[in-house]
Amino acid sequence: MAQLSDDCFAFGGELMTTEAALSELRSRLSCICETEDVSLAEASGRILAEDIVSAQAVPGHDNAAVDGYAVFFDDLSEKGDTNLPVTGRIAAGHPLDGKALPGNAYRIFTGAPMPEGPDTILMQEDCKLDGETVTIPPGIKRGANRRFAGEDISVGDTILTKGQRLRPQEVGLAASIGQKSLTVYHPLRVALFSTGDEVLDIGNPLVPGRIYDSNRYSVAALLGDLGCAVNDLGILPDDHDTIREALRDAAADHDVIITSAGVSTGEEDHIRNAINDLGGIHFWRLAIRPGRPIALGQIGAVPFIGLPGNPVASMVTFMRFARPALLLMNGATDIDPKFFRVPAAFAYQKKQGRREWVRAKLSIAGDGQLQAEKFSRSGAGILTSMVASDGLVELSEELTSVEAGNMVDFLPFNEVR
Numbered sequence: 159m160a161q162l163s164d165d166c167f168a169f170g171g172e173l174m175t176t177e178a179a180l181s182e183l184r185s186r187l188s189c190i191c192e193t194e195d196v197s198l199a200e201a202s203g204r205i206l207a208e209d210i211v212s213a214q215a216v217p218g219h220d221n222a223a224v225d226g227y228a229v230f231f232d233d234l235s236e237k238g239d240t241n242l243p244v245t246g247r248i249a250a251g252h253p254l255d256g257k258a259l260p261g262n263a264y265r266i267f268t269g270a271p272m273p274e275g276p277d278t279i280l281m282q283e284d285c286k287l288d289g290e291t292v293t294i295p296p297g298i299k300r301g302a303n304r305r306f307a308g309e310d311i312s313v314g315d316t317i318l319t320k321g322q323r324l325r326p327q328e329v330g331l332a333a334s335i336g337q338k339s340l341t342v343y344h345p346l347r348v349a350l351f352s353t354g355d356e357v358l359d360i361g362n363p364l365v366p367g368r369i370y371d372s373n374r375y376s377v378a379a380l381l382g383d384l385g386c387a388v389n390d391l392g393i394l395p396d397d398h399d400t401i402r403e404a405l406r407d408a409a410a411d412h413d414v415i416i417t418s419a420g421v422s423t424g425e426e427d428h429i430r431n432a433i434n435d436l437g438g439i440h441f442w443r444l445a446i447r448p449g450r451p452i453a454l455g456q457i458g459a460v461p462f463i464g465l466p467g468n469p470v471a472s473m474v475t476f477m478r479f480a481r482p483a484l485l486l487m488n489g490a491t492d493i494d495p496k497f498f499r500v501p502a503a504f505a506y507q508k509k510q511g512r513r514e515w516v517r518a519k520l521s522i523a524g525d526g527q528l529q530a531e532k533f534s535r536s537g538a539g540i541l542t543s544m545v546a547s548d549g550l551v552e553l554s555e556e557l558t559s560v561e562a563g564n565m566v567d568f569l570p571f572n573e574v575r
């Protein structure tokens with residue numbers, strides 16, 4: 159089992175850029191998970207822990223791409239119709255009984271194996287059948303409507319690689335070579351806490367001064383999308399000893415610990431001292447908005463991620479920083495989301511030197527092109543803004559303003575699942 163480097167989040171700098179933070183994560187974190195074999199039925203969403211090399215070609219035989227008639231191309235007239243007797247029938251799963259002979263046509267169906275000899279298939283819609291004779295118009299190309307053995311996968315192809323996250327198509331591809339099971343990484347066991355004296359779990363009557371805990375539910379759902387095994391450990395009060403004991407206990411049987419709130423530098427922000435007692439903490443003062451500091455640390459050898467408390471900030475920082483960290487720890491290789499360049503349908507001023515994310519939805523402009531519309535309010539506590547949006551527009555450090563029509567980098571929420 160790979161180990162985290164000691165002091166995995168140590169960073170000496172002042173305000174840290176997003177790029178620097180991501181490259182720190184990349185260089186300090188590696189896979190900490192054991193592997194297990196799972197059946198294909200259970201493989202979707204898991205991270206592959208082996209390369210899969212095909213021992214066979216797919217498809218295994220040349221076959222028909224349409225329903226129609228298999229013929230020898232050399233029998234066809236270039237100028238006029240060709241009449242051929244239909245002397246055999248080849249259905250999917252039922253190879254031709256006997257040998258195909260020139261001067262004959264064979265009724266064939268999609269997926270049926272091509273017999274040896276015929277090289278071209280006419281679609282049934284293009285032909286006329288009269289009794290046992292088919293009339294074929296001129297103009298077809300040699301080899302038409304025929305799929306070739308190995309056109310999808312050749313023997314020896316690496317069809318899936320270690321570190322790939324398995325989507326439905328990867329699972330289907332594994333099945334297409336007859337693979338029954340795959341070796342994947344164990345899900346990360348994540349201990350999840352909210353913190354804060356004001357934070358109240360749903361199911362309790364709301365009393366003055368308190369708010370319902372939304373972070374634990376949004377973050378648990380984000381973790382679930384990543385395939386983590388989430389252990390919801392509830393809400394911790396703003397109390398040093400309680401926090402310290404709970405985090406120490408959690409470190410005993412989890413791979414990662416995640417909290418939200420309490421990571422600023424106020425006197426009611428107790429995460430810092432608690433983690434300091436147990437291991438080490440590093441505040442990454444990121445040059446970002448929303449977000450403020452993210453706390454990263456270690457409790458013994460167990461990585462700790464302290465997300466900010468504001469509901470939008472906790473989600474955005476999870477998506478951009480916690481997500482790649484967790485994917486690396488879980489053995490994934492492709493941890494970078496894809497951005498899409500779209501024109502902004504808004505104007506915006508920002509401070510130079512920090513990266514900002516504004517919540518935006520996609521719409522179709524008058525000219526039929528996609529555009530990003532910014533949500534009208536931008537507070538880090540406005541969770542309705544996330545619901546109204548399709549993703550985030552990521553504005554780089556250098557930018558000071560955006561004008562309508564400028565191209566911006568749009569990050570769909572679907573890219574950070």
Ligand code: AMP
Pocket residue numbers: 352353354356357369370371372373374418419420421422466467468469
């Ligand atoms: P803090 O980081 O503790 O200063 O919290 C920042 C803001 O986020 C405060 O307004 C908190 O009330 C709010 N907050 C903290 N935790 C949660 C939570 N679990 N769900 C919703 N809001 C929260």
Ligand code: MG
Pocket residue numbers: 353354355419420426427467
């Ligand atoms: Mg607080």
